[in-house]
Amino acid sequence: MSPNRLASVSSDDLATCVGCGLCLPHCPTFRVSGEEGLSPRGRIATMKGLSTGEIDFDATAVRVLDTCVQCRACEPACPSGVPYGRMIEAATTEMADSKMVTPWWLRLGLRGLRHHRILLMTRPVLVLAQRLRLAPRRIGPGRLSWRNGPPVTSTASSPDIWVFTGCVMDVWQRHTHRAVADLAKLLGLTVATPAASGSCCGALHTHAGMHEQSLELARRTMKSMPGDAPIVVDNTWIIPPSWHGSNKPLETVHAPRSLFRIPATIATCKRCMVRRDGSSSPSSTSSSCPTTASVAERAAPTR
Numbered sequence: 001m002s003p004n005r006l007a008s009v010s011s012d013d014l015a016t017c018v019g020c021g022l023c024l025p026h027c028p029t030f031r032v033s034g035e036e037g038l039s040p041r042g043r044i045a046t047m048k049g050l051s052t053g054e055i056d057f058d059a060t061a062v063r064v065l066d067t068c069v070q071c072r073a074c075e076p077a078c079p080s081g082v083p084y085g086r087m088i089e090a091a092t093t094e095m096a097d098s099k100m101v102t103p104w105w106l107r108l109g110l111r112g113l114r115h116h117r118i119l120l121m122t123r124p125v126l127v128l129a130q131r132l133r134l135a136p137r138r139i140g141p142g143r144l145s146w147r148n149g150p151p152v153t154s155t156a157s158s159p160d161i162w163v164f165t166g167c168v169m170d171v172w173q174r175h176t177h178r179a180v181a182d183l184a185k186l187l188g189l190t191v192a193t194p195a196a197s198g199s200c201c202g203a204l205h206t207h208a209g210m211h212e213q214s215l216e217l218a219r220r221t222m223k224s225m226p227g228d229a230p231i232v233v234d235n236t237w238i239i240p241p242s243w244h245g246s247n248k249p250l251e252t253v254h255a256p257r258s259l260f261r262i263p264a265t266i267a268t269c270k271r272c273m274v275r276r277d278g279s280s281s282p283s284s285t286s287s288s289c290p291t292t293a294s295v296a297e298r299a300a301p302t303r
Contacts, residue, residue, distance in 0.1 A: 005057070008090040008091065008093065009047050009091055010090075011051065013083050013086060014051065016082045019041055020079065021041055023077050023078055024040070025077075026073040027039050027040055027073065028069060037064045040074040040078075040082075040084050043065060044087070062101065065092065066095065066101045070085065070088055070092075089211075092209040094209075095209060096209025096210060096211075097209070102209050106208060107210065116199040116200070119167055120148070122171065123144065123171050126172075127146055130144060144172065151174065151177070152165065153181075154191065154192035155191055156190035156191070157192065158227055159229050160184070160229055161190075162192055162225045162231045163177055163180055163181055163191050163232050164232065164233045164234075165177050165193050166200070166233075166235075167200040167201075168204075170199070177193075180232060197221075197224050198225060200217050202214035202215065
């Protein structure tokens with residue numbers, strides 16, 4: 001990167017934004033700050049100025065781009081189909097390569113995500129910090145119990161669905177995986193979880209601009225779940241079988257529809273309905289279903 005130019009973002013991509021502003025209400029950083037610069041439209045304007053050299057690549061420009069949480073909530077709201085995710089990922093990677101963002105301690109921490117056993121050992125530390133009120137509530141995963149509970153057990157080597165457990169998700173929200181596995185069993189589906197090599201998908205590395213590392217982790221994750229069975233990512237989306245084993249760029253690995261949205265408020269069986277807190281809906285016939293209580297229990301963490 002030259003001192004005052006952003007070279008990695010395509011001018012064609014930048015030109016797709018018409019500046020209508022329909023993305024603004026969907027951007028969390030704009031809603032919190034109210035600053036135009038901290039909106040998708042403002043960040044695209046900044047990237048345009050950096051690409052042409054009209055503005056300097058100073059601390060203000062870095063702040064504008066680096067504060068994007070890369071949630072991509074703006075993309076579905078955009079009538080022009082602006083590939084904002086692709087642009088901000090390219091800009092972040094370029095800044096990270098130039099050591100403008102992602103300090104060494106963050107890079108070290110992200111490298112540790114691929115070592116799942118070590119990551120599991122951090123749960124008691126976080127629980128202790130919560131009990132001592134040292135962990136800020138706004139960034140925590142909710143009040144955690146001391147015991148994480150058993151992992152999801154694979155019921156077939158060639159399953160009907162793969163349950164992608166992930167890295168941080170399996171440490172903080174393992175009960176969600178068990179609830180999904182129980183729901184799948186109620187529907188008569190066999191499940192399996194990826195090998196240890198596929199515990200980290202590389203998404204956080206992408207957000208931090210560590211592009212090569214994220215691609216490596218993404219390929220390892222896809223390789224750890226062979227076959228044609230769909231992959232259930234129980235905090236986001238379902239990945240179609242046609243993408244398995246592919247080398248598609250990370251920005252394309254987003255499915256058009258959701259299978260499960262977890263934490264879901266309701267788990268449904270053929271004859272019953274039970275809420276996550278264990279209470280029955282008015283039309284519930286849960287007493288006729290012997291497995292309902294087990295699903296409700298698994299869906300909520302043990303305190």
